[in-house]
Amino acid sequence: MNNLRPSPLDERRAVFQEVVLAGTGFTHELSRGQVLRIVDLEGNQAVDTLFYNARNLDERYSANDTIRRQGNLYLTAGTELMSSEGRTMLTIVADTCGRHDTIGGACSAESNQVRYALEKKYMHNCRDSFLLALARYGRGMSKRDLASNINFFMNVPVTPEGKLSFEDGVSGPGRYVEMRAEMDILLLISNCPQLNNPCNAYNPTPIRVLVWDRA
Numbered sequence: 111m112n113n114l115r116p117s118p119l120d121e122r123r124a125v126f127q128e129v130v131l132a133g134t135g136f137t138h139e140l141s142r143g144q145v146l147r148i149v150d151l152e153g154n155q156a157v158d159t160l161f162y163n164a165r166n167l168d169e170r171y172s173a174n175d176t177i178r179r180q181g182n183l184y185l186t187a188g189t190e191l192m193s194s195e196g197r198t199m200l201t202i203v204a205d206t207c208g209r210h211d212t213i214g215g216a217c218s219a220e221s222n223q224v225r226y227a228l229e230k231k232y233m234h235n236c237r238d239s240f241l242l243a244l245a246r247y248g249r250g251m252s253k254r255d256l257a258s259n260i261n262f263f264m265n266v267p268v269t270p271e272g273k274l275s276f277e278d279g280v281s282g283p284g285r286y287v288e289m290r291a292e293m294d295i296l297l298l299i300s301n302c303p304q305l306n307n308p309c310n311a312y313n314p315t316p317i318r319v320l321v322w323d324r325a
């Protein structure tokens with residue numbers, strides 16, 4: 111990876127820190143100007159993530175607007191994460207992994223059956239983790255609020271022929287991605303529980319979420 115940009119921020123100055131276990135959903139509100147860091151603690155984890163405008167939950171992350179804006183399929187430092195209203199929601203300001211996916215989607219009971227085996231239907235999956243976290247968040251959000259998501263640290267290369275492949279990860283222990291909120295944001299994470307996919311070496315692991323106030 112050639113686009114690595116470390117952060118100058120000191121973990122001891124973070125105003126919020128939480129470890130999110132694999133298979134767990136998580137919500138957190140960010141104020142405009144705050145900086146969010148997601149740390150891949152053990153490496154090769156997939157962190158399924160969605161963003162909403164905390165003031166207007168109908169405005170949410172848009173993968174296709176983000177891809178079109180930068181003319182590139184992969185997310186990294188410098189990427190502006192765009193909303194369904196064409197506005198910049200967050201800007202990626204640091205990245206020690208180098209590449210993140212936004213086309214692979216989130217795993218679900220249905221995709222577990224189709225990709226792996228019929229009896230995988232009842233395994234934990236990101237779509238259910240998203241919905242459980244939204245229900246706990248308690249502002250009436252549901253399936254209709256799920257859009258195409260980001261998979262931080264996940265490696266889904268696109269071949270010259272345009273094919274997608276889910277590959278062994280490009281991340282490693284302690285790698286992180288950091289982004290600045292350009293509006294008040296609701297963050298929604300499913301730390302992927304997937305046991306059937308080489309992108310996390312068949313071993314889902316915890317992440318750490320940190321937040322800093324504006325510098």
Ligand SMILES: [Zn+2]
Pocket residue numbers: 156158216217218235236237302303304
């Ligand atoms: Zn998943």
